[in-house]
Amino acid sequence: MARFYITTAIDYSNGDPHLGHAFEKIGADAIARYRRLAGDEVRFVIGMDENSQTILQPAAEAGLTPQAWVDRLAGVFADTWARLGISHDDFIRTTEPRHTRAVVEMVERIKQAGHIYRGTYEGYYCERCEAFKQEKDLVDGRCPEHPDREIAWTKEDNYFFKLSEFRDPLLKLLDDHPEFVQPTIRRNEIRNVLKEGLQDISMSRPHRIWGTPFPDDEEHAVYVWFDALINYLSAIGFPDDAYHEWWPADLHVIGKGITRFHCIMWPAMLMAADVELPRTVWAHGYINWEGRKLSKSAGAPVTLDSAVERYGPDPLRYFLLREIPWDGDGDFSWGRYDGIYNAELANDLGNLANRTLAMIHKYRDAVVPKGAGTPLDDRANAILDGYRSAMDSHLIHRGIAAAMELAGDANAYVEERAPWKQAKDESLAAELDTTLSALARALGRLAILLSPIMPVKMGELWRALGASDEPAGMAAYAALDLAGRQVDRQAVLFPKPE
Numbered sequence: 001m002a003r004f005y006i007t008t009a010i011d012y013s014n015g016d017p018h019l020g021h022a023f024e025k026i027g028a029d030a031i032a033r034y035r036r037l038a039g040d041e042v043r044f045v046i047g048m049d050e051n052s053q054t055i056l057q058p059a060a061e062a063g064l065t066p067q068a069w070v071d072r073l074a075g076v077f078a079d080t081w082a083r084l085g086i087s088h089d090d091f092i093r094t095t096e097p098r099h100t101r102a103v104v105e106m107v108e109r110i111k112q113a114g115h116i117y118r119g120t121y122e123g124y125y126c127e128r129c130e131a132f133k134q135e136k137d138l139v140d141g142r143c144p145e146h147p148d149r150e151i152a153w154t155k156e157d158n159y160f161f162k163l164s165e166f167r168d169p170l171l172k173l174l175d176d177h178p179e180f181v182q183p184t185i186r187r188n189e190i191r192n193v194l195k196e197g198l199q200d201i202s203m204s205r206p207h208r209i210w211g212t213p214f215p216d217d218e219e220h221a222v223y224v225w226f227d228a229l230i231n232y233l234s235a236i237g238f239p240d241d242a243y244h245e246w247w248p249a250d251l252h253v254i255g256k257g258i259t260r261f262h263c264i265m266w267p268a269m270l271m272a273a274d275v276e277l278p279r280t281v282w283a284h285g286y287i288n289w290e291g292r293k294l295s296k297s298a299g300a301p302v303t304l305d306s307a308v309e310r311y312g313p314d315p316l317r318y319f320l321l322r323e324i325p326w327d328g329d330g331d332f333s334w335g336r337y338d339g340i341y342n343a344e345l346a347n348d349l350g351n352l353a354n355r356t357l358a359m360i361h362k363y364r365d366a367v368v369p370k371g372a373g374t375p376l377d378d379r380a381n382a383i384l385d386g387y388r389s390a391m392d393s394h395l396i397h398r399g400i401a402a403a404m405e406l407a408g409d410a411n412a413y414v415e416e417r418a419p420w421k422q423a424k425d426e427s428l429a430a431e432l433d434t435t436l437s438a439l440a441r442a443l444g445r446l447a448i449l450l451s452p453i454m455p456v457k458m459g460e461l462w463r464a465l466g467a468s469d470e471p472a473g474m475a476a477y478a479a480l481d482l483a484g485r486q487v488d489r490q491a492v493l494f495p496k497p498e
């Protein structure tokens with residue numbers, strides 16, 4: 001059995017989850033669920049980045065200790081992921097002892113190998129990114145990610161990581177393993193950064209009041225990015241040997257704003273510590289509202305709560321993953337959400353399910369009849385190939401499009417076969433069996449293909465087709481046989497809004 005270790009970026013403990021956080025978790029969850037469906041053994045890890053100095057201010061404003069603050073937020077995030085059906089196997093928090101232990105080990109290994117020295121840093125530091133910025137990266141003298149904030153000139157005594165030594169090995173990595181950074185546009189950006197050359201980076205902050213103490217110098221805190229990246233190792237038990245069970249990671253899912261940390265700093269840290277590199281870093285895009293990054297739009301026109309409440313968690317998962325290409329940016333708008341919900345979920349999919357189940361009920365006493373293979377089955381098998389190649393390439397939006405072709409074909413098949421006419425003529429009984437059994441199989445296959453996207457709704461559909469469990473794995477798809485199953489005319493899957 002193949003193993004698949006997938007992670008998302010861990011979330012900053014300085015504010016509530018928003019739609020951008022949700023998009024990343026939902027996409028990674030769809031990939032994790034797809035891999036399980038394909039038969040892999042999956043480890044899916046998400047978590048919280050709690051060692052940031054930026055939590056101190058909101059914690060103080062809320063009248064909480066830093067630890068009480070991060071505990072509260074970890075609860076809020078965990079509840080949100082449960083509500084959205086995220087199927088993670090672990091939830092790592094960087095304040096946990098298991099994480100601190102891994103950070104200490106990594107710093108020590110890198111130090112032993114001679115890649116750390118002491119020095120003085122002078123330059124711009126964005127408190128919000130928690131990153132030093134070069135002058136050429138600033139826009140109008142400000143951090144491009146945080147244009148509303150002044151950026152401070154900072155001078156401090158630090159430990160440095162010899163990042164500059166890793167420029168050539170990293171360029172070679174991109175040549176030898178183009179799959180290391182995806183999609184391609186992000187790889188090209190990283191290559192350009194590397195070509196300009198790398199500077200050594202500070203890997204500590206002086207005057208620690210919060211964060212992981214620097215080994216052998218507790219006055220300093222480990223630089224928060226250096227600390228946070230190690231969560232991918234600490235979550236699987238590093239430095240105990242057991243971590244080899246899952247390492248190297250197959251896929252780090254992150255947002256396109258943090259590629260430099262994941263595609264330059266992280267592999268350099270691993271090379272320095274002589275730890276294997278992850279296979280792929282996938283950088284997704286942003287959700288925009290009228291062309292602006294949603295999380296930065298003033299007075300958020302759509303909150304995560306309002307988006308979930310509109311039609312429930314599964315339709316939101318479907319809409320985000322279908323509408324925002326997993327390899328780029330996309331727009332959120334209520335009009336578009338309503339349109340997709342009505343056209344694709346309520347009509348194409350929901351209506352197909354409702355009418356098929358109703359006809360099996362009415363014409364065949366609620367039992368799926370036996371029936372030979374049909375052109376609709378041939379189409380379903382061709383669609384599976386397209387779906388798999390899209391999902392194997394992490395192009396979730398294309399996987400959804402492939403699956404929905406099957407819904408379209410099944411709806412055309414209903415019109416073409418007109419089972420309500422076949423039902424009126426006793427001599428067409430075998431034809432009607434063929435029609436209804438083919439439609440039942442199409443629904444079962446849709447439940448399989450779309451279960452990574454809408455796990456709850458597709459579980460309901462699968463059980464309405466007479467099963468007691470969750471949708472079958474990919475292996476059962478081609479020869480799916482539902483004959484003899486007792487269908488349930490359950491509640492409408494995707495009710496039309498009033």
Ligand SMILES: [Zn+2]
Nearest residue numbers: 126129143146
């Ligand atoms: Zn910034």
